[in-house]
Amino acid sequence: MSSQDTLGPRADEITPEIVAEHGLNREEYDRVCESLGGRAPNLTELGVFSVMWSEHCSYKSSRVWLAKLPTTGPQVICGPGENAGIVDIGDGQAAVFKMESHNHPSFIEPYQGAATGVGGIMRDVFTMGARPAANLNALRFGSPDHDKTRHLVSGVVSGIGGYGNCIGVPTVGGEVNFDKSYDGNILVNAMCVGLAEVDKIFYAAASGVGNPVVYVGSKTGRDGIHGATMASAEFDDDSDEKRPTVQVGDPFTEKLLLEACLELMAGDAIIGIQDMGAAGLTSSSVEMADKGGVGIELDLDLVPCREEAMTAYEMLLSESQERMLMVLTPGREDGAKKIFEKWGLDFAVVGITTDTGRFVAKHQGKIKADIPLDTLANNAPKYNRPWIAGEKRPVIVPDEVPAPNSLSDALIKLMSLPDLCSRRWVWEQYDHMVMGDTVGRPGGDAAVVRVHGTDKSLAVTTDVTPRYVAADAHEGGKQAVAETWRNLTATGAQPLAITDCMNFGNPQRPEIMGQFAGAIEGMAEACNALSYPVVSGNVSLYNETNGQAILPTPAIGGVGLIKNTERRASAAIGHDGDILLLVGTERGHLGQSLYQRDLVGKSEGAPPPVDLTAELRNGNFVRGLIEAGDVAHVHDCSDGGLWVAVSEMAMAADIGADITLGSQQLPAHAILFGEDQGRYILSVDADQVAKIIASAESLAIPVRKLGVAGGKSLRIDGEHEVKLADLRQAHESWLPEYMNTV
């Protein structure tokens, strides 16, 4: 069908400069020519290869490492490789979820970059037949002192709210952190969790020959062309000039698309369906055809366009939002069309599945691209890039870290840090209650949303502590997984599985690749030990500006199941007179703690180690107490340490607490601000205490009486008083004051 005459490049069309602009190196270009049977690609074909073989779409630097992550388990219905991962939550229902980065666009245009990140991840979830039930966002910004940070925080938060609020999916959780390494490269990682019936799950495979390929949703414009390629490159000072490659979001259209898709999915017309995300029409059609083992032929004249005179190149590479590609059972087009017309959306048959095994795109009577599918989807180069592990850092002995002049002043200072202060300013801009199932609102360990119409709930969280990963990639990767597991457990949920969003610098630098490799191995170790597999994820590399890499940030999104919504825990103190118990071992680990970083001014030593055996044992014990109805108030100890965790529980309930340092031989500031892992604080009725302690001791689980709840202040053995009102003032005011400063 193809011939050199119609398909080869025009004279001088493909110069080495053009190849370089498409992000392909010499060897990769040679591989392109080889894939085409020895001929050079034309510009359209080069564009198609460049997006499909971009780091973003092909995972060429990360694949060999991602294979080390465990992805199976009895709860897993669908692991990585589809639009989102799926886990079984019983009763014929499933949770469908994924997290994805939208870092580069959000730095260039924060509102639209973040908004379309949210829109994209929701499409990944509802394209599988799930109704989105909760959104989360893991956000990392530069130093508060950097002159762009305020603008980026403001734009990203409004963009997330603008999209999620309009479509009507609650934004219930996530993270916001600041570090100067993100000054030139912020991270916006959006996660969506949806609910589906197990027997109504839709996949991307376009099986069968001669079936109609249908385009639905918004029209195609020139926005976002080469977004996937941009997402796979470093930034420099001229990055603002890439603004035209950022897509523009329309949450109203997405809402219509969501409802129309779910309405069509109630029937059986769909064979395969895939959203048009990164690399748009190209990637969606290639992936669907490849998964179904068929060829695909597109007639670009039939693609609904909102701009005139669009070329084949532009249509194939556009990343216009709110679009889906489906393969339907022949003869079902009219019924499907009626549904999309009711919702006021475009519906166009734009192609057909074939038996050629080729990706063919025609435009104005000419063949503009004709490429063997297999090479596009699976023949991308796979790099086993050289890497070097970071140097192990010594464990800092607690006595080596200076004590504060005043413990109470230290607490107030910590609670007002950018990384620990209240995020209320952020989540009050997100509709976190729409859909009427948010039973655990933002601010706790994990958000809790009911599975609509049932007694069950899902707990959801995102976590990673990048400074730990920077200090020891393996331990940091382990800790990120364990912390999500712990946060889910603290609500009473059984953790089911994770999604990961791997944000790193340039993988061509061996030390960055070493961070990636270490984090993956640490994550894999934790996932295996906790029976907590990875079911979906995303890799974002080249997060660098002018050669400065971000802190390694493997953001982990965890999902857990609460079988009985009535048996769950909040992170607030229960009642006046409650006894606080501490579960877990105290070592006073101050290396890489917030206390060390922000009060002493040093970032030294190894991060706190995670003992996965103790993690599992302590967590299962705490969850057992919640499930039995013995405990309903639990908080995990993480960033900032023990006294910070008690403070958070106290403020949430407006009930103070007097805690005791106990009998161990550690300095007070190490006990109070050390970031030892695998610990929980329980607020329990006084008459439950003996039973719980006896039960813990019988299982060899470390537990001690930490103190008594009551009053309106925090104390340590009756001293070092901090009034809750002062603490709240410090905790609540930093972010709004920062954002209101011009």
Add this chain to the structure above:
Amino acid sequence: MKAAVIVFPGSNCDRDVAVSLNAVMGSSPEMVWHGNAEVPKSDLIVLPGGFSYGDYLRSGAMAAHSPIMKDVIKKANSGVPVLGICNGFQMLTETGLLPGVMLRNANLKFICKDVQLRVERNDTVFTRRYKKDQVITIPVANHDGNYFADENTLARLEDNNLIAFRYCDADGHPTGEANPNGSARNIAGLYNENCTILGLMPHPERLADKQLGGIDGLALFESLVETLH
């Protein structure tokens, strides 16, 4: 009681309010598509929250001209009770069934949080289960909830006792600090002259279930069922 919930493209609290109605009615309300010409015979019409038509124009402005609205206005004028929540309240002001307009919140941001409201009167079909001057907690979630009307209109609303709810502090005082969005006279909800139409920005359906953290919104739906059977 038979209730109809109008579903506009972009409505997103239609399911939520249907859940609350179902809980008190024991049966589901009818969900009526905005493109229909007629609302089926009902004892109550609900205009739900959301972003009808994306609210890319003024909030509620497009929905006010939806095909179904002709019949909604006709039935409202004939005395069928109408409840407009959030975007529904915005539609009620855009159609002129209630006076005034909604401006962008004074802080120019979307605000989602629990607020306290004072129940101004309890002799209407919507509020008989509350006590007069009772302070209740109900969440707001909007970008354009800043109620505005000219002084004459505000005076008329006050004189005729048509203000349904005001934002207030824990003691029931409608202070500036308790006003989340800059609304004139701390107005959170309004009646028409006959108190058959209620528009309010807060979402009673979001705190009508113990697991969600409170049930102060439930009495509004119970009041309707009690009166309308």
